[in-house]
Amino acid sequence: xxxxxxxxxxxxxxxxxxNIAHRGASGHAPEHTFLAWDLARxxxxxxxxxxxxxxxxxxxxxxxDATLDxxxxxxxxxxSGPVRERTLEEIRRCEVGSWFNERxxxxxxxxxxxxxxxxxxxxxxxxxxxxRYYIETKQPDEAPGMEEALLELMDRHGLTRAAxxxxxxxxxxxxxxxxxxxxxxxxxxxxxxxxxxxxAEVISSLDGVTEYAMGIGPSASAxxxxxxxxxxxxxLLVHPYTVNEPAEMETLLxxxxxxxxxxxxxxxxxxxxxx
Ligand code: G3P
Ligand code: CA
Numbered sequence: 001x002x003x004x005x006x007x008x009x010x011x012x013x014x015x016x017x018x019n020i021a022h023r024g025a026s027g028h029a030p031e032h033t034f035l036a037w038d039l040a041r042x043x044x045x046x047x048x049x050x051x052x053x054x055x056x057x058x059x060x061x062x063x064x065d066a067t068l069d070x071x072x073x074x075x076x077x078x079x080s081g082p083v084r085e086r087t088l089e090e091i092r093r094c095e096v097g098s099w100f101n102e103r104x105x106x107x108x109x110x111x112x113x114x115x116x117x118x119x120x121x122x123x124x125x126x127x128x129x130x131x132r133y134y135i136e137t138k139q140p141d142e143a144p145g146m147e148e149a150l151l152e153l154m155d156r157h158g159l160t161r162a163a164x165x166x167x168x169x170x171x172x173x174x175x176x177x178x179x180x181x182x183x184x185x186x187x188x189x190x191x192x193x194x195x196x197x198x199x200a201e202v203i204s205s206l207d208g209v210t211e212y213a214m215g216i217g218p219s220a221s222a223x224x225x226x227x228x229x230x231x232x233x234x235x236l237l238v239h240p241y242t243v244n245e246p247a248e249m250e251t252l253l254x255x256x257x258x259x260x261x262x263x264x265x266x267x268x269x270x271x272x273x274x275x
Contacts, residue, residue, distance in 0.1 A: 047259075061118065067082050068091075137175065215231075220242070
């Protein structure tokens, strides 16, 4: 088991490298749908990613974008514009499979049409403690209460202890404030600070990150031997995003990363099996 920095509490996660399904197996199926997460599981993913948005009536739904327009289809009055201006009832009228078939006709499937935007509650209900979750608070400064709602749902589904002791739920964000808030509420929860593509900026942020997080999620383009060494010297895990080409996966594994986000967990699983 990997020990965490002291500031992150006594949590631990299994040894990597971890295969993190970015929005599910989103290279093969519509992102952030049960289809994409089920497929990722069958392909050997260790963690299933969820990006969080909050509806106008305060419900956490799983969608990458702050707006519905890219991936949602349905009544324009319900399925366009910012998620935070739509109620859950409106969100339920939208489907998020057709856009994938339009964008990727070579991978299109008729059963993708009609896929719904899941609530986080529904995701926890479906998978329970059978999977590992990697959950991102998206634009949390525009959704006050997002962190509280996440922690409350984890509690309700019995996932808090599993997160604390097994790293079954990793919480990630680009927002240090969001992660610090969660750390204040429960310092035993494993947190990952997302970072950008500038290697020097990544390294300069590390000391601050150790105050509340157990790892970093930099852009893959920021990851160098120096970045990995600096992170390891501070006991931080390194989970780059988003890596889809096997050659780049190999390079990052050689550099010693602890896992990576990929739209193609099948490709990463094949590489890891061969190591
Ligand atoms: O969370 C890691 C990676 O997913 C960050 O980028 O925009 O795909 O959420 P994004
Ligand atoms: Ca994400």
